[in-house]
Amino acid sequence: MYRDTGISRKKRFSHMGVGSLRENAYIRGKHDCAMPRKEYQEINTCAELTERVQELGILPFLRLLGDGWSAEEMGSEEVQYTTLPDGGWEWPMWKWKGEVIRESGCAYGKFIDGKACFISKDWWPDFCNYRRHRFPLPEEGSLDDMILQTLRENGSLTTRELRAACDFVGKNMRGKFDTYVRRLEMACRVVIEDFVYPVDRHSREYGWGWALLTTPEARFGREACAPDRTPEESRERLACHLRDILPRCDEQLLDFILK
DSSP states (O other), X not given: OBOOXXXXXXXXXXXXXXXXXXXXXXXXXXXXXXXXXXXXXXXXXXXXXXHHHHHHSEEESSOSSSTTOSHHHHBOGGGSOEEOTXXXXXXXXXXXXXXXXXXXXXXXXXXXXXXXXXXXXTTHHHHHHHHHHHSOOOOTTSHHHHXXXXXXXXXXXXHHHHHHHTTOOSTTHHHHHHHXXXXXXXXXXXXXXXXXXXXXXXXXXOSSOEEEEEOHHXXXXXXXXXXXXXXXXXXXXXXXXXXXXXXXXXXXXXXXXXX
């Protein structure tokens, strides 16, 4: 059981981008294109989620396009977000994310339409290769570059530590900082390697936790971020894989996922 933050459920999910899904014209028109090729057993444990990430290779955490292609939709009722009579909440699947990242060695971050996604260690090289082709390194001296250099110098930092180190303090600065970090994650320049939770006076973890950020090079090594393939070859490999796990995946959906 986790302590209530005093924030409504709608606002809790807003920072994950859930509220904006209905506004996406592509999602409204193609909501059923991401239906997985086969029906999967419901996920009931962290180990099962880890196996599903390894099996599918690319798996959004929350509902993204509908009809099953997300950890949330594959999870059983027992692992979903639940409010408690005392005002608290529990969400087993949310708490599993760090363990899945550690056990599987996968990448985790806001990789698809600015939304959180697991990418297995096997598929990371191609995903990174193609995405970096689309999003070159930040311009030297830019705020994006400053954030990235600060993270490189420190190895890994929680979001709040990195925000403070980059002097994003004061009114409205948290939102601005999150926008820069999300952009770096989309560009495969930053990944989440774990989650850190505050503890109460009884040594119990609570809250949503802070993402522990690092660079892909620090987590996977340089070779894993620059395979011996052209970006176009990496895209074709990804396209074949996505069409295999999402049989109704057309070129428009591929562009949406890989853009």
